[in-house]
Amino acid sequence: MLLEAPLVQAVQESGASAGLLYLLPPGADYLQLTVLTGISRRIVAPLEQVRLAAGVPVADAVRDRRLVWLHGYEEVARRYPRTALVLPYPFAVAIAPITTGADVWGALVLMWPGTHPPELAQQESDALHSCCRRLGLLLEGAADSDHPVLPGREPRLIPSLRARAPAAAEALAAFDFAERLPEGCCALDLDGRITFVTAGVTELVGAEAPDLLGALPWEALPWLDDPGFEDHYRAAVISRRSVSFTALRPPDRRLSFQLLPDAGGLSVLITPAVGPGSAGTPSPRQLPEPVGPSRADMLYHLLHLAATLSEAVGARDVMERVASQLMSAFDIQALALLTAEEGRLRVIGQRGFTATFMARMDATLLTEETAGVQALTSGVPGFFATSEDFARAYPHAPVPEDVAACAFLPLMAYGSPVGLLVLGYDRPFPWTPQERAALTSLAGVIAQALDRAILYDAQHQLARSLQAGLLPAALPAVPGLDVAARYLPAVRTIDVGGDFYDLVRLDGRTAAAAIGDVQGHNVNAAALMGQVRTAVHATAGAPPGEVLARTNRLLTDMDANLLTSCLYVHLDLAQHRARLATAGHLPPICRHPDGRAEVLTLPPGLLLGVDPDADYPTIEVPFHPGSTLALYTDGLVEAPGCDIEEAMSSLADRLAQSPPGPMSALADTLVQQTEPSAPRTDDVALLLIHHAAHETRPPDT
Numbered sequence: 001m002l003l004e005a006p007l008v009q010a011v012q013e014s015g016a017s018a019g020l021l022y023l024l025p026p027g028a029d030y031l032q033l034t035v036l037t038g039i040s041r042r043i044v045a046p047l048e049q050v051r052l053a054a055g056v057p058v059a060d061a062v063r064d065r066r067l068v069w070l071h072g073y074e075e076v077a078r079r080y081p082r083t084a085l086v087l088p089y090p091f092a093v094a095i096a097p098i099t100t101g102a103d104v105w106g107a108l109v110l111m112w113p114g115t116h117p118p119e120l121a122q123q124e125s126d127a128l129h130s131c132c133r134r135l136g137l138l139l140e141g142a143a144d145s146d147h148p149v150l151p152g153r154e155p156r157l158i159p160s161l162r163a164r165a166p167a168a169a170e171a172l173a174a175f176d177f178a179e180r181l182p183e184g185c186c187a188l189d190l191d192g193r194i195t196f197v198t199a200g201v202t203e204l205v206g207a208e209a210p211d212l213l214g215a216l217p218w219e220a221l222p223w224l225d226d227p228g229f230e231d232h233y234r235a236a237v238i239s240r241r242s243v244s245f246t247a248l249r250p251p252d253r254r255l256s257f258q259l260l261p262d263a264g265g266l267s268v269l270i271t272p273a274v275g276p277g278s279a280g281t282p283s284p285r286q287l288p289e290p291v292g293p294s295r296a297d298m299l300y301h302l303l304h305l306a307a308t309l310s311e312a313v314g315a316r317d318v319m320e321r322v323a324s325q326l327m328s329a330f331d332i333q334a335l336a337l338l339t340a341e342e343g344r345l346r347v348i349g350q351r352g353f354t355a356t357f358m359a360r361m362d363a364t365l366l367t368e369e370t371a372g373v374q375a376l377t378s379g380v381p382g383f384f385a386t387s388e389d390f391a392r393a394y395p396h397a398p399v400p401e402d403v404a405a406c407a408f409l410p411l412m413a414y415g416s417p418v419g420l421l422v423l424g425y426d427r428p429f430p431w432t433p434q435e436r437a438a439l440t441s442l443a444g445v446i447a448q449a450l451d452r453a454i455l456y457d458a459q460h461q462l463a464r465s466l467q468a469g470l471l472p473a474a475l476p477a478v479p480g481l482d483v484a485a486r487y488l489p490a491v492r493t494i495d496v497g498g499d500f501y502d503l504v505r506l507d508g509r510t511a512a513a514a515i516g517d518v519q520g521h522n523v524n525a526a527a528l529m530g531q532v533r534t535a536v537h538a539t540a541g542a543p544p545g546e547v548l549a550r551t552n553r554l555l556t557d558m559d560a561n562l563l564t565s566c567l568y569v570h571l572d573l574a575q576h577r578a579r580l581a582t583a584g585h586l587p588p589i590c591r592h593p594d595g596r597a598e599v600l601t602l603p604p605g606l607l608l609g610v611d612p613d614a615d616y617p618t619i620e621v622p623f624h625p626g627s628t629l630a631l632y633t634d635g636l637v638e639a640p641g642c643d644i645e646e647a648m649s650s651l652a653d654r655l656a657q658s659p660p661g662p663m664s665a666l667a668d669t670l671v672q673q674t675e676p677s678a679p680r681t682d683d684v685a686l687l688l689i690h691h692a693a694h695e696t697r698p699p700d701t
Contacts, residue, residue, distance in 0.1 A: 024062065069092075078380070516564060581617065
């Protein structure tokens with residue numbers, strides 16, 4: 001009872017329809033719903049526990065220690081798409097933190113119907129802040145006395161307070177009155193459970209009173225087991241407005257339902273339906289205004305779009321997925337996605353708009369007075385139901401060609417502008433508040449995806465630039481060798497990889513080649529890869545085993561904790577031989593002059609950086625004119641469920657069957673033949689070295 005009385009008093013003094021009290025447990029990073037009144041726990045269940053870092057109103061109020069005031073569903077959808085998804089109904093809400101000095105104890109939430117004026121009245125504000133002060137002192141005193149108030153396992157519901165309970169005679173008279181009505185009457189509590197039914201109801205719905213009392217209508221009556229009915233109940237409870245709809249009782253009886261809400265629950269009037277209205281569908285004649293997309297429709301589109309965008313890679317991919325999902329679902333004829341960067345709008349992509357209009361939009365300064373800039377800088381969507389409306393609002397701006405209505409939706413992520421979504425329609429389009437709110441909520445989902453995509457693109461470009469800088473810009477020309485190298489980054493990562501290759505010209509008739517793979521896909525792997533390549537390059541010319549041993553000692557001294565494989569080859573073109581040593585790397589493949597290809601067998605050597613005293617045995621193989629050596633990393637041959645030995649044999653077969661020709665063409669062929677059906681999860685490096693006798697081809701990288 002310590003917290004209930006101040007909450008009830010605040011609700012009564014402010015005229016609010018509902019109140020919720022959140023507590024912040026000591027040391028916790030979340031708020032817990034502790035007490036509520038005037039609203040069903042079932043409705044606010046998704047918001048019972050709220051992380052302080054979450055982008056929802058109650059978290060913002062506590063985190064920023066400020067009052068959060070939201071009026072109308074459209075504003076909720078624009079500023080808090082997640083909350084709008086949970087409560088897609090017209091309402092007003094004020095949230096204030098409960099504090100004493102530097103301590104924050106929780107938050108107080110007061111809700112009003114959607115008919116509330118746009119501003120919070122002084123009396124309402126006073127009641128809210130007075131309650132917060134009182135609650136803060138109570139919670140502080142309890143904590144100081146070593147009896148802190150903690151949230152219970154479940155929030156406590158305070159029943160609605162009635163002015164007075166009716167006398168027995170009055171109750172009987174009311175019951176008789178309801179029974180005499182030609183329609184059916186029943187009552188629901190705030191949780192939606194049936195608390196009273198008349199005989200007329202049982203006859204109309206085809207169920208007995210004992211089966212109905214205490215049950216949820218959509219559970220007791222299978223033909224009402226549709227998201228639409230529960231949505232109407234929720235809309236009436238939250239908005240405190242009358243809601244009417246029709247439903248079909250099988251096989252062919254249509255019934256009209258009118259939900260009349262108050263502080264204690266709902267009164268429901270049920271009559272046989274007369275006139276137009278399809279089964280289970282709201283009748284426009286009965287509702288006070290068009291309702292736009294249903295909650296079920298909106299939920300479907302939000303979830304489907306979120307699922308689709310979760311797989312998006314890059315801003316262009318976000319554009320394509322948004323266009324594919326939204327245009328048909330919302331009957332949109334044109335759509336454009338723009339980002340805000342370096343003080344200008346930049347077009348990512350578009351469908352349906354003319355090239356002229358897009359050219360005018362692209363590179364627009366964020367200081368110009370245009371509909372798009374205004375929406376982006378203010379965070380307020382711009383809806384123009386007709387081209388005349390647009391012309392009146394922006395008389396100096398050209399009207400989009402072939403567009404009768406348009407909307408400019410700001411894409412805001414974490415309170416900052418990320419981009420702009422522009423929609424175009426081929427006919428006048430007077431959006432309902434629900435339609436505007438639905439699009440605004442969708443824009444919030446798109447903004448989050450676009451923000452991630454922009455970051456991905458930037459990191460991707462940085463990673464690729466870094467990778468290119470760490471690999472050889474060009475391979476040296478060595479007389480008698482035709483060489484080609486290919487590097488393909490992994491598709492499912494934006495980080496740089498650790499694969500590397502190198503070719504070193506030692507003198508006119510000798511050269512050295514190396515290929516390796518540092519474990520991981522991150523900056524550490526890339527940095528280590530650069531150091532390994534530098535060490536190998538610096539010691540090239542020494543015996544292969546010695547080159548690997550020196551590099552190994554360097555890595556063990558660095559204690560990098562990353563496994564590194566490496567294959568080093570010393571080529572002597574005058575003696576037609578190659579000397580090789582490996583540090584745990586895949587063996588090379590040699591195609592002999594007669595076209596036969598084999599996977600060379602090398603004595604094993606430990607990975608670099610494991611044991612400073614490791615030994616790396618060297619072998620010598622023939623390397624006659626017409627021979628080709630293929631050095632590669634595991635990304636070229638490994639695949640889920642594939643045996644590595646079989647994969648290397650398959651690569652040898654492809655090498656043997658390849659027609660004679662320059663190594664550049666062969667490298668392209670081998671890489672293309674090993675392209676996986678799914679995106680690559682590992683980098684691919686390939687270095688081909690062909691002993692071309694007296695032929696000299698420029699190296700291809």
